[in-house]
Amino acid sequence: MEQRSPRAGLTYALDESRKTVARLSYARFAGQLDSGSVGYMNPASSAGAAIYRWIDLNSDHFAQANESR
Numbered sequence: 001m002e003q004r005s006p007r008a009g010l011t012y013a014l015d016e017s018r019k020t021v022a023r024l025s026y027a028r029f030a031g032q033l034d035s036g037s038v039g040y041m042n043p044a045s046s047a048g049a050a051i052y053r054w055i056d057l058n059s060d061h062f063a064q065a066n067e068s069r
Helices: 035-041
Strands: 007-013 021-027
16 A cells, blocks of 8 residues: 655745745655556566577577578
């Protein structure tokens, strides 16, 4: 479950020219999600594989154009 936390901020000009300001801020950050939840909610999280078959004619472990099936 996602946890939302409050955030607040305040800026106050101390002089008429607004060159001197006082700032106040408060924040709480959301809790970290566990990997199971992230994997379940993320549609791009599933692993995939691509298999390219070729006959390695010169045994260099790299596919060249003339070695394709």
